[in-house]
Amino acid sequence: IVMTQTPLSSPVALGQPASISCRSSQSLVHSDGNTYLHWLQQRPGQPPRLLFYKISSRFSGVPDRFSGSGAGTDFTLKISRVEAEDVGIYYCMQATQFPWTFGQGTKVEIK
Amino acid sequence: QVQLQQSGPGLVEPSQTVSLTCGIFGDSVASYTASWHWVRQSPSRGLEWLGRTYYRSRWYYDYAESMKSRITINPDTARNQFSLQLSSVTPEDTAVYYCIRQTYCSGGYCATCGGDCYYDHWGQGTPVTVSS
Numbered sequence: 691i692v693m694t695q696t697p698l699s700s701p702v703a704l705g706q707p708a709s710i711s712c713r714s715s716q717s718l719v720h721s722d723g724n725t726y727l728h729w730l731q732q733r734p735g736q737p738p739r740l741l742f743y744k745i746s747s748r749f750s751g752v753p754d755r756f757s758g759s760g761a762g763t764d765f766t767l768k769i770s771r772v773e774a775e776d777v778g779i780y781y782c783m784q785a786t787q788f789p790w791t792f793g794q795g796t797k798v799e800i801k
Numbered sequence: 802q803v804q805l806q807q808s809g810p811g812l813v814e815p816s817q818t819v820s821l822t823c824g825i826f827g828d829s830v831a832s833y834t835a836s837w838h839w840v841r842q843s844p845s846r847g848l849e850w851l852g853r854t855y856y857r858s859r860w861y862y863d864y865a866e867s868m869k870s871r872i873t874i875n876p877d878t879a880r881n882q883f884s885l886q887l888s889s890v891t892p893e894d895t896a897v898y899y900c901i902r903q904t905y906c907s908g909g910y911c912a913t914c915g916g917d918c919y920y921d922h923w924g925q926g927t928p929v930t931v932s933s
Contacts, residue, residue, distance in 0.1 A: 720911075720916075722911065722912040722916065723916075724911065724912075724915070724916030725916075726911070726916065728919060728920070730920075737899055737923040737924065737925065737926050738848070738899075738923065739923065740919055740920050740921060743917070743918075743919035744916050744917070744919075747917070749919070749921070781848060783848070788863060788865075788866075789850050789865040789866065789867075790850040791850065792847060792848035792849070792850070793847075794847055795847065795848075
């Protein structure tokens, strides 16, 4: 399954919203009825970390300015008001079908 | 608190085998509520899932099809760790390698956990360069 993210780069002013789109080449609905679409954040020099699993389930410690949505093949990660600590690269990944695959990443930077 | 501590060589010659280890602290490699993965990251290939192992009455292994002929993931219950061996390496295998825990509920499978299974802990990453 090919995961395609847009945009690849997103310069955003502090306090402004940001939105990242992720599209899969086929439906991510698993035979068990769940959609294994996850979002990861990678800050400079660090391993990726989980933000959302199953499209919109927020992982522990993730601020509520982040939200995940979507269904089927189209998914979105939104940041309602970008803060300095949000700088990094954001990845969507699918764990519905082997091999699990990742998007190319979207770089969020402060304008 | 779960921690994954990676170790392994930073430089490997072409055609050789690279061996990386992931030490597990705060959990067990044979846990019924975890599976253990390797993912790598490079500028040219991005993030790439390599494979996983987990224990549910016996050991299970899943590998990326593109890697199957060269990859082995081995759990080590005595040392509470798991390893990655990648043979016949080329410069294309130059990447940062991460070990990761995927966590589950007591049901032990994504389907029996309402789909609540996810990557919650990553190792620090091991940069591996393939060069002579």
